[in-house]
Amino acid sequence: MAVDRERVLTEAAALLARRATTSMDEIARAAGISRATLHRHFAGREALIRALEEHGIERFAQAMDAARLDDGDAAAALRRLVREAEPVAGVLAFLFTENELFESGPVNAGWARLDARLAALFRRGQEEGDFRVDLSTAWLTEAFYGLLGAGAWAAHEGRVARHDLNHSIAELLLGGIRRSMEK
Numbered sequence: 001m002a003v004d005r006e007r008v009l010t011e012a013a014a015l016l017a018r019r020a021t022t023s024m025d026e027i028a029r030a031a032g033i034s035r036a037t038l039h040r041h042f043a044g045r046e047a048l049i050r051a052l053e054e055h056g057i058e059r060f061a062q063a064m065d066a067a068r069l070d071d072g073d074a075a076a077a078l079r080r081l082v083r084e085a086e087p088v089a090g091v092l093a094f095l096f097t098e099n100e101l102f103e104s105g106p107v108n109a110g111w112a113r114l115d116a117r118l119a120a121l122f123r124r125g126q127e128e129g130d131f132r133v134d135l136s137t138a139w140l141t142e143a144f145y146g147l148l149g150a151g152a153w154a155a156h157e158g159r160v161a162r163h164d165l166n167h168s169i170a171e172l173l174l175g176g177i178r179r180s181m182e183k
Helices: 005-018 024-031 035-041 045-067 074-096 109-127 137-156 162-177
Strands: none
Touching: 005 024, 005 035, 005 045, 005 074, 005 137, 024 035, 024 045, 045 074, 045 109, 074 109, 074 137, 074 162, 109 137, 137 162
């Protein structure tokens, strides 16, 4: 039987996001494979976490591409990005809080590329006069990641209906960053 790498990584991220001390045995069971099979694909916990990082960066970059960030106004592009990023939100929620990725050696350059693309979207919204200029693009980028991660957690735990997630994230974020037209 072939191992579904996507499923293994998704299950690992879901478990690790809830409990950072989840064992490799627990991850293997959740993915429906043996511990030996898991270790054949990922030599240990650090290798699994690094694979999750690569997977998350790649999937989020694909979501950005699919969202066509340069098309239309920035608010519409942001809504598309939230929709496209939802399938990878759980993996990203885990990665955003995984200290091992940011404390043990050089940080993966993929994060900087993602941050730059997201910051460029927020900067465009500011330049178009639609987004507030008193909030830095770095802060807006972090706020996006935070809401995406919190939304993934809430949906996973059943506190928010998954079908409401995209709307909730996009509208809360846009409600906070859009410029008021009142003078």
